[in-house]
Every structure is written in C-alpha cells, then in structure tokens.
Amino acid sequence: MRWFLGGFPSSAAVLCFVAAAAFFATACDPSHGVTYENRMGFSAVVLINGRSEASLKPMEEKTFDLIKYDGESTFEAKDESGDVVYSERLTWEELRQRSWRIVIPPGQ
Numbered sequence: 001m002r003w004f005l006g007g008f009p010s011s012a013a014v015l016c017f018v019a020a021a022a023f024f025a026t027a028c029d030p031s032h033g034v035t036y037e038n039r040m041g042f043s044a045v046v047l048i049n050g051r052s053e054a055s056l057k058p059m060e061e062k063t064f065d066l067i068k069y070d071g072e073s074t075f076e077a078k079d080e081s082g083d084v085v086y087s088e089r090l091t092w093e094e095l096r097q098r099s100w101r102i103v104i105p106p107g108q
Helices: 011-027 092-097
Strands: 031-038 044-048 051-056 061-067 072-078 084-091 101-104
Touching: 031 044, 031 051, 031 092, 044 101, 051 061, 084 092, 084 101
Parallel strands: 031 101
Antiparallel strands: 031 061, 044 051, 044 072, 072 084
16 A cells, blocks of 8 residues: 555545544543532523533533633532522632532522
8 A cells, every 4th residue: 555646645644644633632631521410409500610511400410521720610500590509619629529520509
C-alpha cells in the first residue's frame, strides 16, 4: 500500500492521523462526570456559574461531564418561577470528596 500518491497522503494515512488526533484530544481532557440529583417535589433548572445546564424533573438525576476548573464554581438550582432554591460554591476537590454528586435536597 502506498502512503503517498502524487505527493498527497492517501486516504488511509489521513484517516489514521485524524483518529490519532481525536484519541489524544479526548484522552487528555481533564473532565469528570458529575451527577445532579433533584430530590425536590418539583422540576428545577440546574446552573453552573449562572449558565443553565439542564432541567431535572422531581426525583430525577442526570450525569454530565464537567471540565476541571480552578478555584470555586457556583452550583445552583432554580424552580419554575426562576427563584433560586439551591446554591453552593464548591472547589474541584470538594466536588471529588462528594463522589461527584450534587444533591438538591427536598424542602429547599
């Protein structure tokens, strides 16, 4: 099999390069799955640093990838009226110590 045809790489060589680049880009990604759990009796919108991430139904949980951050991040939940019903600032290490879980408790 020829790697180069007329000075241009063959499609197999290009495909190998793209696959290797994709592998290294994702293998070096400093992120972790974080599970959000809504224990309230109503739906809530989950926000990180003021940016909406997801909507959770009552008693629903979802897991999302969170890219590693420095310092603290603010984790919030808002009810259907837009009122903040949960708010907490956590470092990456504190999140790790919680086994990568954000629990929105009932009665908030």
